Amino acid sequence: MYVFPGQGSQRKGMGKELFEKSPDLVARADRLLGYSLRDLCVDDPDRVLNRTEYTQPALYAVSALQYLDHIDSGGAPPAVVAGHSLGEYSALFAAGAFDFVTGLDLVRRRGELMSRAPKGAMAAVVNLDHERVAEILAALPYSGIDIANINSRQQCILSGTYDEVHAPDVREAYIAAGARFVPLNVSAAFHSRCMTEVQGEFARHLSGVEFRPLRIPVIANCTARPYPTTGYSDLLVRQISSPVRWYESLSRLLARGHDDFREIGPGDVLTKLTAKIREEPLAVEEAPASEGAAAPQAPPAPAAPRRPLRRPEVVFMYGGQGTQYYSMGQELYDTHPAFRDAMDRGSALYEAAQGTSLVAAMHDNTRRGQDFDDILHTHAALYNIGWSLTEALRAEGFHPDAVLGHSLGEYVAATVAGAMSFEDGLDLVMKQAHLLDLRCRSGGMLSVLASPSLYQRRRDLFAGLALAGVNFTGDATGNFVVSGEAERVTEARAALDREGVIAVRLPVRHGFHSDLVDDIRQECLSLGRAVAVNSPTLPVYTCAYGGELDGATLTGWDDYAWDVIRGRVRFDELMATAFRDPARHYFVDLSASGSFANFLKHGYGPDYRGAYAINQFGNNAASMERLCEGLEEITGRASALA
Template sequence: MRSVYVFPGQGSQHKGMGAGLFEKFPELVAQADDVLGYSVEELCLRDPDRVLSQTRYTQPALYVVNSLTYLDRTTERGELPAAVAGHSLGEYCALFAAGAFDFATGLRLVAKRGELMSRAPKGAMAAVVNLDEERVREILTGLPFRNVDIANINARTQCILSGEYDELHDPRLRAAYTEAGARFVPLNVSAAFHSRCMTDVQQEFALHLAGFDLAELTLPVVANYTARPYPTKGYADHLAHQISGSVRWYESMSWLIAQGHRDFQEIGPGNVLTKLTAQILKDPLPVETAPAPQPAPAAVRARPRTELVFMYGGQGTQYHQMGRGLYDTDPVFRDAMDRCDAAHRATAGTSLLAAVHDDTRRGRPFDDILTSHAALYSIGYSLTEMLRAAGIHPDAVLGHSLGEYVAATAAGALSFEDGLRLVTRQARLLQERCPDGGMLSVLDSPDLYRSRRDLFGDIALAAVNYDRNFVVSGAGTRLAALQQALDAEGVITVRLPVRHAFHSALLDPIRPDFLALTRDVTVTTPRLPVHSSMLAGRLGTRHGWDEYLWDVIRRPVRFDELMASEFTAPGRHFFVDLSASGSFANFLKHGYAPALRGAPAINQFGNNSGTVRALRDELRRLAGV
């Protein structure tokens, strides 16, 4: 089998790199000088101004040296590699090798990328060695740092953290990892690469990228963003997402190993990737051998159209009588709810519909977890069935907290029976094992939470929905005191109808038992892209399913980050809000309009049949019917 070529990224540069190459490719070197406005050979070989370590110079210099090394190697050997991959900046060299763009076009993209990243706000990065990703993530989740991410997963026990400078250099961060047995090594960088701090850079680069035509790929290119091969066409989003997304190098190399590849050749200066590959070959990550499903590129659609994203909500959006009007008038919705009711009876021994449709509790909080959990799942599932029966199908799905279970079901990863049974049993564990708690929606900037630690104390940041709305979670008495204090300061708050502190440490008592329940759940590869508010990105194989199904109720909801990273093209998507209360439509209206559009299927104000009719009319209009 032919070799796999891997291209190193920033950090591999050194003065003198490329020696012997420049004279072999004088025409390409002249092109590079013309694009950059300076001598790339002088920069790489002598670095007279000592700027080679600066991002705006490092990235184009590495692109040139890596690309020339590739051309030299293939000319010498007379054959192409079996596949290619690049670490961060190196991915552009892999794409050049696969024919995505010519040498000069790739250099223009890299030069712009380097320029934008060099102007990013001050940040920092640090290596965490001797802990696996799961433990690194678990420790980070338990710390009060909102702007730190795992930027690179390089090997089983080597991760890179990236984030705001002050948070990365907070002694508590280093102490948490060293006490867990890790080596914590700050890196000599000035920005928070591959983290949420790069979101603005990503958006600006995506606009720049839109002006370029990317060619069909002629070689498999394994992407940092997905740890799976790029689609051969329509892959511009991958390049944009790579800027703020994690570099999943360990999984990428493990996937290639699972395909039978063992010969990896580093193409460029240094041997960082060679050393990492040797580690990974000894201890690869178990991965699926089939490529992850890719959404059909817009370019190959029968005709251009807006992509539909079905959205599902979680705890806090429920109320008595939700969906009652549709149950009485729509046979498909009624049939789906009846099937959910029968499944709930089989698992819990009680009628779900009796609880939802209880007229005596109209207007009172629907906060009994033993029925509200399953009811929210059932509403989302039944609304999906109703729309599909009308010929309305999603291009992708998106979940928020509990809604991630519904999204997984709608995408075909879970059967509705397994999904409903899981949330029903989860509710029982919450009722029996977890202390009382609650959730509070705050209509103010999330910066309030970060800046007023004296006020929020041990209250957890449960979700950020947009720049003027976040949700906190904690013990009921603490939330009551917090609400009173915020009210006194003129901050508007809303207590959600929830008796448990989702997305906080108060859920931890049920973790072992819940993970045991997930082993009885059958999971298959999703048929649709699944966008996760917990991951703030598309669901891949970064999490095992058992951990993922736990994390969606335990870890913070990063809805704001998801929208910023995954939905950057105005007008491309239309969001169909299948929550019970129309909460997502409100988020879009107040936090993301006019770039992002959406509409609810139902809400708590009645006339569900009319709301659904309006939604169907809008979707037909978008489809040109």
Template sequence: MYVFPGQGSQRKGMGKDLFEKYPDLVAQADRLLGYSLRELCVDDPDRVLNRTEYTQPALYAVSALQYLDHIDSGGAPPAVVAGHSLGEYSALFAAGAFDFAAGLDLVRRRGELMSRAPKGAMAAVVNLDQERVADLLTALPHHTIDIANINSRRQCILSGVYDEVHAPEVRAAFVEAGGSFIPLNVSAAFHSRCMTDVQEEFAHHLAGVDFHELRIPVIANRTARPYPTTGYADLLVQQISSPVKWYESISWLMARGHDDFREIGPGNVLTKLTAKIREEPLTIAEPARPAPPTPRRTPRRPEIVFMYGGQGTQYHRMGRELYDTHPAFREAMDRCSALYEAAQGTSLVAAIHDSTRRGQDFDDILHTHAALYSVGWSLTEALRAEGFHPDAVLGHSLGEYVAATVAGAMSFEDGFDLVMKQAHLLKLRCRPGGMLSVLAPPALHQRRRDLFAGLALAGVNFGGDTRGNFVVSGESDRITEARAALDREGVVSVRLPVRHGFHSALLDDIRHECRSLGRAVTVSGPRVPVYSCAYAAELDAGALDRWDDYAWDVIRGRVRFDELMAASFRDPERHYFVDLSASGSFVNFLKHGYGPGHRGTFAINQFGNNTASMEKLREGLREVTGGAAPEGGASERLGGRLAGVP
């Protein structure tokens, strides 16, 4: 795998040993450029090497000659090539897109056009990830600064109008967020909207160029995926104003087994970037191939639905007995804890199993958000190890993220990253709040506004004329007052162990940031149906396309479990529910709200004896499946492995 550097790698003296080896090509370059290539690169007497119109042809020529020298000296041809910005032309030369002189003419014209662009500026932002950089840009009062390069997880390059990039408040925003802000020595805003006019002029120039069929795969800056072998001129045009997705490009190659990266050209900038990317590669999720339509019919056996719970179901030492006795569960929890520790510096498993906190509320959002996600996912892994897989998944509040991960709509890493970052936003930006579970018909909320003034209806789990269960959410003091009033009227209510008012206006301060977290997720078509309590329906293509909306709606919208059950699970004989919440809440909902026809079993609950409850769950699944993994279900579609699990 050969990679070619872009502007910034040029230096006086580059190519000194190459020019004598390829005198014919150097003579071609001198005639085309109208000056001595060797003199420019080796001596730079007029000190113009760092000017764009000179840098681009010089750097292309030296990289191309070094590539020829490597091959002529017996070096193996590359399996795939990639170039950073200008370096993409060197990569295309190596792949046979054009000969040396044609490529030099392209970059000469490109450099001339860029040198005439309006005055712009660029700056490196280090130690902040792309999502955080994007959020900070959105919050600034400037609107012509773009992310031009995404070089690694914690290195982006900004590009835009000179006065905006150099505005004091821009630097201050990134420094205050914990990043470094480093202005770059350039005169134009490369790879930004400021290059639109240059892009249009360059497109006219390319119209007369005859590009050859590529002999080697070339990874495009714009898409982070291979060029088509023919008809690819538009990618070179669009590259001028589009961001360079280097982080994703190298991560994509690594995910496909490419591990030996050789930098061809002056310097070692890309070699250093590769080392950083290797430490923290971007998780790459490929789009799922569309599944063939499945006829709607009653299955020969009940459909197995895995169900995942959210905030309020957690408690200290949840799953501890299973952690001590079930290797697959323990391995999955340890994997979650390792990710958590890498990001937060503390052990998630230790926080969950803290014996000194037994009996106390487990309500620190920095622990509980990740803990609930981890327990749901690890219980799934435990069942997978025993051959049991879902035909469908259902999530309740935070549990929707687990369900989406299990179904393959997003990767395990993306899901875990989402809940960790969301927890930090909640902790830092949201006012304290609380939630109250009320054991009464939901109509009480409408009928008695005096009891619930200032509190949002956060969700309805089941309801009828004489019984039901709903949850209200809001400021902590109002939760306390409502509970006391309900007690006086003989209505049972339980305060949930949460410090935040989920599904209420108390979360609105982080709406933008939460949507940004959703946009950062790579979404694929789920391999099994995903039933959403936020939408009271199965997730469709529209929800997948608007994952930023969905990520927000999961914690802000009302939990409509009752509506979902009525719409999607009307025939109890067709479904068998597997409760993978930490508390066994779903089994209680089914028992008290939907009747004995809705069959289901929980994996664990707060009363312990996890081993016995897991054995009962196994028995129920064996009965449903006839002692085998679900026929034609997820075990077949996922190849015996849950989506999102490498």
């Protein structure tokens, strides 16, 4: 396990013995930077080494050169790598994400943007449990301070606006709790909401960079989980304003049996941190596992114990934004008492909060055929219909062995599994919808019927658009979704049409899974923290993380609730890691449009068995009956419809 340090580890004289060993790389670095890398690191004649725009390329270069020297000298390649903040770029270089100069250009641009960020401040809080640090912060009368780093159980870094971080009552609150409060010598609020504008600019820079598949697992700062092998640039964007979850990252690796840590780069900051984490690791509920280059890209430990089944596992699947339409579920509402009762329950809660009937909005037949895209209705409607279809099947005697969520559908899956209550889940999506409506720029999403490699190969077609999700991939075809500003979505669709590529605009007014939702990040985190979270009673498969929810996710529900709408939807990765043997599973599509049934049919083949409950083409009573017949065959239980 190799770890790479971040900003703060730089020192005059670093790398002195390395520059002569790689003269070609150093010369290329000098041409890119416009100054002598060796002079900066070894002599620092202009005393600029501690300025962010110089620190970042210098640290990256020294760490990368030291890694190359170690490997060239016969050192064993690492089984897994991780980097602290800026060090993540050195880790990605070691894993083959890009060549030396490309990485240097990335950190050069990152450093330039961060150096121009609005004035901010950071402070270390030491000798206080990280849970207590968060409690004190929540009680303070300030909204501009975030926890930027959780480095160990008793070391956190606060980051935010200058005036708030340096407010006397902030320091006094932590000192009164028994902590040391140490202001840091920085000029900006790294890894906080203050970096949102920088994050957006950096995302535009990254849109022109082609990243290579990773050869070695890399642990991401913002998720404390492995990067996916491909399609991971969004994690570098998020890292700029997201907290560095180092304590969790190292604790997970220790739990998985990685006990040999080597720090690559100047200093020994991470070596000392590792010693502290060894003494008091975070309980992450991970079983030891090997994590080689082909390791799964998702947390392996389920949140709920598995019970062996003599029949296929029945997986209920829930869809998100883009699957909705006017009159969805109306036929079942008119004919199925349990479905109607569940829908009415949600509608009553919605009306108490919003003053209008949710069912009336959904079943407005005067709008049939129009886009159902008012977020104030659709967010709650999709949550309610997924829950109500589940209640209908429960009334027929059918229950899931596991649940799977796709984007907004993750909230439904978590509710069905008992991780949060129906009331809390509905309240979360209603409040989230209001934030989206009031605070976020309008946008759009485009579903593209082509191999996801097209997104990487043809950046001209997708400039300015984020890769929001991948549903399936293949040599001949695939399906992926892009997201961004409405004008760019329109332009991309027209360009794809000219190329003969089928692309369908989804009925949404917001750019989910892109930086267009970043303006509400902090509020969404607060909504997640307000939810009372329980251990789920059955496994929850998540497309946000490409695996199963684990115990650490339950304690970080704020991050998870945000990642559901901001992170990439990794349905393809989830299928590849969790559902490799189709004979072991039976998939029940409880999306409004039968989307999952289409994914399975076109992307995964006939061995993946399942059926949908409803779709937009009618005859929903008949499709529900067919679904129940399939479940009867699988489970051996007779339906109440029989």
